[in-house]
Amino acid sequence: MKRVYFDHSATTQVNREVAELMLEYMTEKYGNPSSVHSFGREARKAVEEARERIAALFNAKPNEIIFTSGGTEADNLALKGVALANRKKGNHIITTGIEHHAIMHTCEYLEKQGFTVTYLPVDENAMIRMEDLKNAITDKTILISIMFANNEVGTIQPIKEIGQLAREKGIYFHTDAVQAVGSHPIDVEELNIDLLSLAGHKFHASKGIGALYVRRGVKLEEIQHGGAHERNMRAGTENVPGIVGLGKAAELAKRDLDKKIAYIKGLRDKLIAGVMEKIPHVKLNGHPESRLPGNANFSFLYIEGESLLLNLDMKGIAASSGSACTSGSLDPSHVLLAMGLTHEVAHGSLRVTLGQDNTEEEVDYFLEVIPEIVERLRSMSPLYGSAAEFKPSNPCSACHHHH
Structure with missing residues (x-):
């Protein structure tokens, strides 16, 4: 059977060059970067080269990169680290109602520690309004944390305007x-x-490795204690294979970025057009223009996203409904509810995320398979044929954040 991977927002395949380099630092160059002998120096040099490659990817300086075990730890270090280091200045944090749970749950934790958090609402495209952000700022505000792009619906926030206002x-x-x-x-x-x-x-690097960029001069307190690793900001022997792999992946990402974006976007636009054309009662979620190149998120009326996923999986196609981190729970996505979708509509959502290795043939195969699956599931649905519409509920009543 054909196997098609359309779930790149959940994770990506490790690039072969990345994996080979990692293997080398597990088996041959296995020194501890804190050791003074040649094995240690070799590992230290590789870690610092990786730091340079990652910094180069978004125009940072190498000494502004702290290696972590992934995005969740980086989010925790950023929020708790800034909150703890700056609480004499203020105790107010601003974020949004559509953040990843690594931010959401960290904010909820900080609220229990005496910080106040404002969760900004979003419009029907999952975009914040700059007006709301301006109005939320008080003289106690120490941090604004807003995601670059949403993991479920792909919407890219007005990052430049936010950065300017914060500055x-x-x-x-x-x-x-x-x-x-x-x-x-x-x-x-x-x-x-x-x-x-x-x-x-x-x-296309491995799981279990990430980084936090921290601009020089930002006051941050470490949250993991031990040795003096990562300039005293993150104790623990460095994950050298992960770090060198991350550096290689950063180098590869920077090299072909524009070409890769254009290619993935082309596939995605073809997929969206095909779905909208072939299937009635379907809504595209997220911002039509300002969105990640590989993201397509649909709500199919009258059916459950879960059964859609299982049926696609039987045809060899991997997709998701919402984020991989929450798929185990039956609650509809907090992102879709914050955008004003009703519970029923949110439950029928499908996230298709494309990557650089996907092909046009795979998109064609998906477009061949999905209409019949939707049709079959709808024919079994008691709701189908009744007059349900896309009526947004009051976003606040659907959303459990009453802040």
Whole structure:
């Protein structure tokens, strides 16, 4: 059977060059970077070269990169680190209602520690309004944390405007760029970003490695204690194979970025056009223009996303409904609810995310298979044929964040 991978927002295949380099640092060059002998020095040099490659990907300086175990740890370090180091200045944090759970749950934790958090609403395209952000700022605000691009619906936020506003107000700006790094050009200088989170496994490095960019001069407190690794910001022997792999993946991402974006976007646009043309009662979620190149997120009326996924899987196609981190729970996506979709409509959502290795043939195969699956599932649905419409519910009643 054909196997088609359309779930690149969940994870990506490790590039072969990356894997080979990692293997070398597991089997031959296996020194501890903190050791003074030649084995240690060899590992240290490789770690610092990787740091340079990652910094080059978004115009940072190498000494502004802290290696972490992934995006979740980077988000935790950014939010808790800034909150703890700056609480004499203020205790207010601004974020959005559509962040990844690594941000959401960290904010909820900080609220229990006496910080106040404002969760900005979004419009029907999952975009924040700059007006809302301006109005949310108080003299106690120490941090604005807004994702670069949404992991479910692909919407890219007005990062440059946010960065400019934060800079004018003297407030730190963190962005969870886990979905954007390697899929979208980023320049931290131009965008006025103070902290940025990334995860290797979203752009063809391995799982379990990530990084936090921290602009020089940002006051940050470490949250993991031990040795003096990563300039005292993150204790623990460095994951050398992961780090060198991440550096290689960053180098490859930078090299072909524009070409890769154009190619993936072409495939995605073909897929969206095909779905909209072949299937009635379907809605495209997320911003029509300002979105990640590989992201297509649909709501199919009258059916459950879950049964859609299982049926696609039987045809060898891997997709998802919402983010991989929440697929185990039956709650509809907090992102779709924040955008004003009703529970029923949110439940019928399908996220298709394309990558550089996908082909036009795979898109054709998907477009051949999906109409019959939708038709079959709808014919079994008691709702189909009744007059349900896309009526947005009051976004606040659907959303569990009453802030």
